[in-house]
Amino acid sequence: MTIADLPVPLYDALVRVGHVPHLLVAMDFDGTMSPLVSRAEDARPLPAAAAAFAALSGLEGTTTALVSGRALASLRAVATPPEEALLVGSHGAEIWLGPDSTPLKLNDSQQESLARALHCVDAVVATHPGTVAERKPAGVVLHYRQASAEAASDAVEHVRNALERENGLFITEGKMVLEVSAIRSNKGESIALLREVTGADAIVFAGDDVTDEHAFAALTTGDLGIKVGPGATAASFRIPCAQALPAVLELLLSIRTSSGAPRTP
Incomplete structure (x- = not known):
């Protein structure tokens, strides 16, 4: 899927949210940045999605985050996230907000x-x-x-x-x-925390699993939730599969790096 193939309502919503002063782009990993695979250790982000995500990470006024059910060590190993990206692992039990982050310790x-x-x-x-x-x-x-x-x-x-x-x-x-x-946590709480620590004016979140529904429910007016694949969802928009995500990220990158992103006829 290319930018021109995005449904008009989703395209227009991305243009709207892409112009806010500070945007948080938060992505689930498995089934979203990466197609689902039989063995978890074999997952890798789609190259186009990884490239656009990394480019967004380096932009002023744009914060990126991976919000995953994976443990942080596993997420780092398979996603190779850009240095600037914030990381949420284990559905929010593990959170990395930079070098000063406190490691998880159980009582x-x-x-x-x-x-x-x-x-x-x-x-x-x-x-x-x-x-x-x-x-x-x-x-x-x-x-x-x-x-x-x-x-x-x-x-x-x-x-x-x-x-x-x-x-x-x-x-x-x-x-x-x-x-x-042994810890009660979910992606909705993580989205709320990321909003607080980044001061983002709006959030774009995409995810494919039932565990991502907590994150969609935590989005507020002005945010944009994208369900990847089939299934009931609280997200306002849907794309068919992980292979469609690069177009979403590439459109956001185009908007954040230019004065506009006119739709291809």
Whole structure:
């Protein structure tokens, strides 16, 4: 998809928001900056999306951020974000706002809760072929994209039955993943924090997963939410897939670097 292919309502909304004095461009990563892949470690941003995002990061009056469910270390490894970009990992449990950011530390109670979650998910993975456990600083993720439908359903049921009534543990479901965290956090809280620390006049946020709905709900008048792909959403606009995102970022870059961005007939 090129800029000229963007739907007229979305194009016009991007032009409007692109002219604010200070714009925050916040993007989910998996399924948004990068197409979804079978193995999380194989994900990479689409080159055109990465290039436009990096160029936006270097502009005066423009702040960029990646807001992801991945742990920060994993996000840095696969996304190779520009130095200027702010980073939110683990659905908001980990936040990097620059060199002075404080690393995440769990208290004793949270560490005990996390240990229970790790033990449970590891046990489930050991008996359900195709499932994988991913450890994070504040949680553990059950991946079941490569499992059979029966194994996936049974694995999710086992984890839920064992942990969803546990005090100090919070369960979030996404696309072919179930995450158990010792910290309650979501992307909506992260968007609110990013708005506060950057002083942005408007926010553009794009995401594809159900976990991104918290972020869409946190947007306010003047902001712009873009759902990537199918599914019910609170976002005002939609693009069909990650491959359409570069056109969105390239239009914003054109607007922020020129006096205007006339639509191609």
